[in-house]
Amino acid sequence: MMIEVENLSVRYGTAYAARDVSFSVARGESFGIVGESGSGKSTVLRALAGLNRDWTGTIRVGGETVTPARDRAFFRRVQMVFQDPYGSLHPRQTIDRALSEPLLVHGIKDIETRIAAALTEVALPPSTRFRYPHQLSGGQRQRVAIARALMAGPEVLLLDEPTSALDVSVQAEVLNLLSDLQEKRGLTYILVSHNLAVVSHLCARIGVMQGGEMVEQLTAEDLRAGRTKHPHTEALRRLSVELEETDAQHGKAA
Amino acid sequence: MEVVVQNLRIAFPSPSGPLEAVRGVSFTLGQEKLAIVGESGSGKSLTARAIMRLLPRAAMLSADALRFDGIDVLNADENAMRRIRGGRAGLVMQDPKYSLNPVMTAGAQIAEAWRAHRGGTRRQAREAAVDLLAQVQIRDPGAVADRYPHQLSGGMGQRVMIAMMLAPDPELLIADEPTSALDATVQAEILRLIEDLVQRRGMGLILISHDLPLVSHFCDRVLVMYAGRVVEECRAGELARAQHPYTRGLLECLPILSEKRRRLAVLRRDPSWAAA
Numbered sequence A: 001m002m003i004e005v006e007n008l009s010v011r012y013g014t015a016y017a018a019r020d021v022s023f024s025v026a027r028g029e030s031f032g033i034v035g036e037s038g039s040g041k042s043t044v045l046r047a048l049a050g051l052n053r054d055w056t057g058t059i060r061v062g063g064e065t066v067t068p069a070r071d072r073a074f075f076r077r078v079q080m081v082f083q084d085p086y087g088s089l090h091p092r093q094t095i096d097r098a099l100s101e102p103l104l105v106h107g108i109k110d111i112e113t114r115i116a117a118a119l120t121e122v123a124l125p126p127s128t129r130f131r132y133p134h135q136l137s138g139g140q141r142q143r144v145a146i147a148r149a150l151m152a153g154p155e156v157l158l159l160d161e162p163t164s165a166l167d168v169s170v171q172a173e174v175l176n177l178l179s180d181l182q183e184k185r186g187l188t189y190i191l192v193s194h195n196l197a198v199v200s201h202l203c204a205r206i207g208v209m210q211g212g213e214m215v216e217q218l219t220a221e222d223l224r225a226g227r228t229k230h231p232h233t234e235a236l237r238r239l240s241v242e243l244e245e246t247d248a249q250h251g252k253a254a
Numbered sequence B: 001m002e003v004v005v006q007n008l009r010i011a012f013p014s015p016s017g018p019l020e021a022v023r024g025v026s027f028t029l030g031q032e033k034l035a036i037v038g039e040s041g042s043g044k045s046l047t048a049r050a051i052m053r054l055l056p057r058a059a060m061l062s063a064d065a066l067r068f069d070g071i072d073v074l075n076a077d078e079n080a081m082r083r084i085r086g087g088r089a090g091l092v093m094q095d096p097k098y099s100l101n102p103v104m105t106a107g108a109q110i111a112e113a114w115r116a117h118r119g120g121t122r123r124q125a126r127e128a129a130v131d132l133l134a135q136v137q138i139r140d141p142g143a144v145a146d147r148y149p150h151q152l153s154g155g156m157g158q159r160v161m162i163a164m165m166l167a168p169d170p171e172l173l174i175a176d177e178p179t180s181a182l183d184a185t186v187q188a189e190i191l192r193l194i195e196d197l198v199q200r201r202g203m204g205l206i207l208i209s210h211d212l213p214l215v216s217h218f219c220d221r222v223l224v225m226y227a228g229r230v231v232e233e234c235r236a237g238e239l240a241r242a243q244h245p246y247t248r249g250l251l252e253c254l255p256i257l258s259e260k261r262r263r264l265a266v267l268r269r270d271p272s273w274a275a276a
């Protein structure tokens, strides 16, 4: 197992943002997390990524138990892409700086070629390289954040709504890119998204959260086929299918 | 309320001369739900923000006409623009956390927006704020009103923005990817709320979204943008039968839940799409 999470709990004051969450992800596998807004999805990712030290339970990465404080080697192995790309990109740093920083931190050479390759990989034109985050569109910023996470060659990527700011053509490119990278480098993914079609496209197994708890784990196959157990899972599935049907089959029904 | 946009152009200076990000966009909007879809970087956000003259400082703006309810947005003074922005038109931006004030609680920001337009006491404003939070489906709205932006989940931040923009009872709502971080249940509720405002109060809506099924289901009309131009316009319900190869391409790259696809189709962009 690449990632094992046992009874992970996170509290803010007296309220639990995550409560006794357990799941595991094999090396080279993708695990999806879905669930209503505020259910604790980002909280779980942030605890895994070492961004929040205030949690209880057990987290193992590559078989080793990790402590709340993490070292540099951890951050080379595990990278996170945030829900809000503005939050992860420094406003006064050019894209070039943002992409070269992880290389400098980890002493990686060939900065020039790697940056050019990274921009191409996420379909950003070379002209964006020396711009600042506010000079890019929302989708372009999100692609910079993905490129940045990939810079130091991580083994695990924690992705929080990585494609929700992207148009569908770029979303398709990014999802294909994530599949290709997984095949080539054997990356392990945890993907948080509210879009069930996106999650089931990339992930074979999915955990459903509600009110801080993981109320169901099921395969993407079962989700597609409607073999759900928990009512929250079914409610989310039904709404996605309804929207797809009215659009794809009848042009417009309503 | 009517919005008129004729031959809108927005450019940015660059070392190799001005770069045109929006190149001659025209449309009018009444009491209806207009969607703008299109590729990332195609100029959707800039087009919508031009109506409120909320553009990056470096932007060079020109148009044959740009009017909000008869007001000439190109030439109006700052005071007139402030009146539009502060109440008559609301903009829900794409990066909610960036546009919220980090040192004010969610409730205080909504209350301020409400009071600026309707007056009333602090207490009334606070009550209205909590009520608005409940309307955008925030559970435990009283507690969430006291949280600061960094204590909100992504979807909560988006909903606080929406509540803040609805507080002054606007005639026009411009919503830039307003529900992209929301799960399907909450998204459906928020769209119902917006629908209600359009129906009951005659609000106009510009919805920028990359979610084609949602737009097709919810809006009346769709503009499809590519490289700074509108390349196709159609009735929302007919989006699935759109003609332009770019729009067709967009429809084909969608992953769908009911059907497993091994690899997603990607767009092969044709340089002629960007040509005049």
Ligand SMILES: Nc1ncnc2c1ncn2[C@@H]1O[C@H](COP(=O)(O)OP(=O)(O)OP(=O)(O)O)[C@@H](O)[C@H]1O
Pocket: A012, A017, A035, A036, A037, A038, A039, A040, A041, A042, A043, A044, A083, B150, B151, B152, B153, B154, B155, B156, B181, B182, B183
């Ligand atoms: N720093 C904080 N202080 C207090 N409460 C917090 C803090 N951070 C998060 N919370 C609360 O914890 C809960 C879970 O938040 P989290 O961000 O994990 O939700 P989420 O599932 O990612 O939702 P979304 O889909 O909207 O992004 C929410 O109620 C949120 O308001």
Ligand SMILES: Nc1ncnc2c1ncn2[C@@H]1O[C@H](COP(=O)(O)OP(=O)(O)OP(=O)(O)O)[C@@H](O)[C@H]1O
Pocket: A134, A135, A136, A137, A138, A139, A140, A165, A166, A167, B012, B021, B038, B039, B040, B041, B042, B043, B044, B045, B046, B047, B056, B058, B094
């Ligand atoms: N301040 C700026 N300086 C230079 N170029 C800019 C600036 N702001 C935006 N642009 C460019 O203008 C183009 C249109 O931007 P806009 O934000 O309107 O795109 P969008 O269609 O909303 O895309 P997205 O779906 O990714 O949000 C983009 O190529 C962007 O890089």
Ligand SMILES: [Mg+2]
Pocket: A041, A042, A043, A083, A160, B153, B154, B155
């Ligand atoms: Mg989140």
Ligand SMILES: [Mg+2]
Pocket: A137, A138, A139, B044, B045, B046, B094, B176
């Ligand atoms: Mg935009």
